[in-house]
Amino acid sequence: MSPPAAVDEIVASAATSGPLAVEGIPALRAKSAPIPTGVAPAVNSDMFKSQHCYTKPKSKRWDHVFSVESKSRKSSTLKEAARYLKNPGLISLGGGLPSPEYFPFEQISVKVPTVPGFTPEETRNSGAVLTASKGDVREGKSIFDLEVALNYGQASGTPQLLRFVTEHTELIHNPPYSDWQCCLTPGSTYAWDSILRMLCNRGDYILMEEYTFSSAQETALPLGVKVAPVGMDGQGLLPESLDEVLSNWDEAARGASKPHVLYTIPTGQNPTGATQSAERRKAVYQVAQKHDVFIVEDEPYYFLQMQPYAGPDSEPVPPPASHHEFIKSLVPSYLSLDVDGRVLRVESFSKVLSPGSRTGWIVASEQVVERFARTLEASAQNPSGIVQLVFFKLLDEHWGHAGYLDWLINLRMQYTGRRDTMMHACENYLPGDIAKWIPPAAGMFHWIEVDWKKHPGLASGKTRGEIEEEVFHAAVNNGVLVSRGSWFRAAGASEENMFFRATFAAASSDGIAEAIHRFGDALRAQFGL
Amino acid sequence: MSPPAAVDEIVASAATSGPLAVEGIPALRAKSAPIPTGVAPAVNSDMFKSQHCYTKPKSKRWDHVFSVESKSRKSSTLKEAARYLKNPGLISLGGGLPSPEYFPFEQISVKVPTVPGFTPEETRNSGAVLTASKGDVREGKSIFDLEVALNYGQASGTPQLLRFVTEHTELIHNPPYSDWQCCLTPGSTYAWDSILRMLCNRGDYILMEEYTFSSAQETALPLGVKVAPVGMDGQGLLPESLDEVLSNWDEAARGASKPHVLYTIPTGQNPTGATQSAERRKAVYQVAQKHDVFIVEDEPYYFLQMQPYAGPDSEPVPPPASHHEFIKSLVPSYLSLDVDGRVLRVESFSKVLSPGSRTGWIVASEQVVERFARTLEASAQNPSGIVQLVFFKLLDEHWGHAGYLDWLINLRMQYTGRRDTMMHACENYLPGDIAKWIPPAAGMFHWIEVDWKKHPGLASGKTRGEIEEEVFHAAVNNGVLVSRGSWFRAAGASEENMFFRATFAAASSDGIAEAIHRFGDALRAQFGL
Known part of the structure; x- marks a missing residue:
């Protein structure tokens, strides 16, 4: 095995050579083989990656990380038989595909925004109506149609949407090894459940941030997978803590071998809102290399990276001036650092x-x-073909990669405005002597630390948990729902401080300000301020 | 525990009292509480069942059948917190729901058939266009809209589609106990995987038909679940064989306790096409009661029950004259017999x-x-809201229950025609001295037994498996793909006979006849006839 490439070298080279740009996509597609347009063709991302990818070394082998369940998965017998369908003139009585004349949908249309008119009002007034019919492929109108979308599909997804996400992945992350692949999923919660089944046996530990998405933990525990919490600071996961947990792992005391899987939400972490910097990620990756840990990065908030918070009286920071500048402004993903x-x-x-x-x-x-696709084809099979078609019409046929990036820039500015509204409200309404926070750089969540040791209940022997509960109910009774920090605590993590999570994603601007006002009043009343 | 009710009594009473009919649905809905129309409301089927259901006894408890994994599942912390959202005037900063203005779809439309013009041509010419917009609920235009469909949902499904399937279930099956519930799924393969996780631990055996849907078995095996095959005849699963397997179960020899789960495809079984009669189902149910076995009935082909096969020269049997007659003509499901x-x-x-x-x-x-919903909410969460909305628009708002039954009657007649085409082709083209079959009463599959002992290769020592493979390739080389029977054999089942599965669901009428002609020629050449 060759020595691992240095992460810094890879990052530098990816940043300068920039192999695939939005403008390069038409040429890439023109050079590729025609995309298969039939029912459930078996394809993978290799068909859609640029030649640049193949100049890179291959990934390491991961035979040692798969679970007993995953190792015993075989290809589907019936999907294997589909290879005979390529014989010209063959009539198939083999598969169990229903005839499309029995799907009672002839056409589907969606009304969507046209760049740059992204608001609901603009869309209603001047949006585009995208239409797909059953016979569009036959009639040469599109490379994807309703007849195909309504039938069975392959686990990796339809070629048409798989191509888009493969290109998008190369544009944004440009992984530093050659043999990466994409696979569509029926949602990230599903993906995480399948990943646990793929990588863990009952009794295994996984590493998680000490405060983490409660559902991610609740998915793991019934599988008999235990959690080893890792410490955090304002930038999220601490590499020193990760190294310490792994270096001092006591197999006998834990009753389990050293964890080989790290689950992390690197950007706009749920619940803390923390975003790991590029330096932080490199340090974590190096610890993962040192202990041979496999990293699962769960990234729903990656494109909710916002403009820097400029403080209460500053002018808003203008949006990125180009797609290139936008992509450059994104914090590097673990995938983009992943030499192994x-x-x-x-x-x-x-x-x-x-x-x-x-x-x-x-x-x-x-x-x-x-291995992931083998799990998928024996459970959810694939995300709905109807949704894959609708997303293809919007992302590929209507917006293209450039329009999708414009949409993401628009979202960034929208979320920046929401975040700023909440920060201003916190500055105005929260009692600064007991509440503190770091303005989040990404995501939907604001994490407010409250100094419970100043609560008057402490004198009468109330615990941290009781005070958290009291504050929570006081807030609800004052008309605002926030989430309790303890809901997100990883099993086994110590809990010295008290936090509340507030989201700025959903309420209106006025609602956010009013809700923080109410929360501030509830805090003052609770703490006798 | 009270003694089990006699299956016969229940069936007789359900058949005569007929508590909920299509015509009764408007009155049932009028008496019910208003359906919740917000984002992700927690509801269950109880809200939609008729009062008649509550006159029945409750089901037994099944605490003893759940797996270690299932027993340890808890409710989602964050979904539990949603109950505070009912407080009037409360502003939520609690959940992680994105704001609908950031969903770039303002409207969705589908073009669908209007009763009785069910063909694609009629739909294109005179179908209805059903449209859902983001604000339909707010504007009083519908009880379900795009804004809700695009957001997160509950595991049991949206109330709007859950109501339809609950009513449909009562109309068709009218379960003989009171506390039954429906839960939407992202497909049956997903459901079966989750059921296995819910009911089985590694090392457990389940009971399956000796020839079964290969994917159903492939879903079980990686979970460490082994298969105990049960014998079949032309009506499918044999109760005597089931009883024998269970009565003679040797825990020591098998290294596992007696199976407590039976997986069966009772109607139009895949691959054999067999349909269990009402008498057969009652006998199987009684064996299940005797050995306390839990039954999973997988029923994708229930509404592909066809008109009786009348032979090559008979007139086609006319369609059912009414919805009532149609429902009466359906073989009773296990659910409809399920007193326990x-x-x-x-x-x-x-x-x-x-x-x-x-x-x-x-x-x-x-x-x-x-328990099923707890698995679902920690993996796939729910089927796509977009699909749930489209199905609701078609099934509930456009067709209603009556129109859906008309569609199902139409499908019956279509499949009857396809089945008849295949039967006629088999009668015309297959060599009767080596090929035999039973005309299927339901489903998509025709199961052809070929007498491999008459194959000339037998003399030169070829095995059954080798002959099957040779015949399969001879058919492919002659331009027809059929499925090999051995692909469907349950692990551990003996294999004395040789079968091929042919589907009449997909190819055109001419294609079916030509394909069977080619298969017949391949058989003749192989067997030297």
């Missing part, structure tokens, strides 16, 4: 298009994606 | 609306559905 292929990136459309779509994708090495 | 609540019915829209929807549902007792 030890990262599985979980991507989501939930925060940038729609959570109700239940459609996202993952990126990892070919070996890992192959 | 020991049945989990897996329902699918794949064969009757679209497999690409990845949307179906399950029916079982409240206790079982609750």
Whole structure:
């Protein structure tokens, strides 16, 4: 095995050579083989990657990380038989595909924004109506149609949407090894459940941030997977803490071998809102290399990276001037640093298009994606073909990569405005002597630390947990719902401080200000200020 | 515990009292509480069932059937917190729901058939265009809209589609206990994977038909779940064989306790096409009661029950004259016989609306559905909201229950025609001295037994498997793909006979005849006839 490439070299080279740009996509597609347009063709991302990818070394092998369940998965017998369908003139009585005449949908249309008119009002007045019919492929109108979308599909997704996410992945992350693959998923929660099944046996530990997305932990525990919490600061996961947990792992005391999987939300972390800097990620990656840990980066908030917070009286920071500048402004993902292929990136459309779509994708090495797809085809099979078609019409046929980046820049500015509204409200209404926070750089969440040791209940023996509960109910009774920090605490993490999570994603601007006002009043009343 | 009710009594009473009919639905809805129309409301089927359901006894408890994984599942912390949202005037900064202005879809439309013009041509010419916009609920235009569909949902599904499937379940199956529930699923393959996780630990055996849907077995094996095959005849699963396997179960020899889960495809079984009669189902249910076995009935082909096969020269049998007659003509489901609540019915829209929807549902007792939903909310969450909305627009707002039954009757006649085409082709083209079959009464599959002992290769020592492979390739080389029977054999089942599976669901009428002609020629050449 060759020595691991230095992370810094890779980052420098990726930043300067910039192999695939938005402008290069038409040429890339023109050079590729025609995209298969039939029912459930078996394809993978290799068909859609630029030649530049193949100049890179291959990922390492990960045979040692798969679970007993995952190792025993085989290809689907019936999907294997589909290879005979390529024989010209063959009539198939083999598969169980229903005939499309029995799908009672002839046409589907969606009304969507046209760049740059992204608001609902602009869309209603001047949006585009995108239409797909059953026979569009046959009639040469499109490379994807309703007849195909309504039928069975492959686990990796339809070639048409898989191409878009593969190109997008190369544009944004440009992984430093050659054999990466994408696979569509029916949502990130599904993906995480499958990843746990793929990488962990009952009794295994995984590493998680000490405060983490409660559902991610709740997905792991019933599988018999335990959590080893890792310390955090304002930038999230601490590499020193990660190294310490792994270096001092006591197999006998823990009753389990050293964890080989790290789950992290690097950008706009849920619940803390923390974003790991590039330097932080490199340090974490090096610790992962040292202990041979596989990294799962769950990144729903990656494109909710906002403009810098300029303080209460400053002018807003203008949006990025170009797609290139926008992409350059994004913090590097673990995937973009991943010289070993030890990262599985979980991507989501939930925060940038729609959570109700239940459609996202993952990126990892070919070996890992192959195992993931085997799990998928024996459970959810693939995200809904109807959604894949609608997303293809919007992302590929209507917006293209450039329009999608414009949409993401628009979202950045929208979320920046929401975040700023909440920061201003906190500055105006929260009692500064007991509440403190760091303005979040990404995501939907604001993490407010409250100094529970100043609570009058402490004198009468109330615990930290009781005080948190009291404050929570006082806030609810004063008309504002926030989330309790303890809901997000990883099992086994110590809990010295008290936090509340507030989201700026949903309420109106006025609502955000009013809600923080109410929370501030509840805090003052609780703390006798 | 009270003694089990006699299956016969229940069936007789359900058949005569007929508590909920299509015509009764408007009155039922009028008496119910208003359906919740917000984002992700927590509801269950109880809200939509008729009063008649509550006159029945409750199901048994099934605490003893759940797996270690399932028993340890808890409710989602964050979903629990949503109950505070009911406080009037409360501003939520609690959840992580994105604001709908950031979902770039203002409107969705589908063009669908209007009763009775069900063909694609009629739909293109005179179908209805159903439209949903973001603000339909706010504007009083509908009880379900795009804004809600695009956001997060609950595991049991949106109330709007859950109501339809609950009513449909009562209309068709009218379960003989009171506390049954429905839960939407992202497809039956997903449901089966989750059911295995819910009911089985590694090392457990499940009971399956000796020839079964290969993917169903491939889903079980990596979970460490082994298969105990049960014998079949032309009506499918044999109760005597089931009883024998269970009565003679040797824990020591098998290294596992007696199986407590039976997986069966009772109607139009895949691959054999066999349909269990009402008498057969009652006998199987009684064996399940005797050995306390929980039954999973996987029923994608239930509404592909066809008109009786009348032979080559007979007139086609006319369609059912009314909805009542149609419902009466359906073979009773296990669910409709289920006095104990020991049945989990897996329902699918794949064969009757679209497999690409990845949307179906399950029916079982409240206790079982609750455990199922806990698995779902920690993995796929729910089927796509976009699909749920489109199905609601078609099934509920446009067709209603009556129109959906008309569609199902239409499908029956279409499949009857396809089945008849294949039967006629088999009668014309297959060599009767080596090929035999039973005309299927339901489903998509025709199961052809070929007498491999008459193959000339036998003399030169070829095995059954080698002859099967040779015949398969001879057919492919002659331009027809059929499926090999051995692909569907349950692990451990003996294999004395040789079968091929041919589907009449996909190819055109001419294609079916030509394909069977080619298969017949290949057989003749192979067998030297």
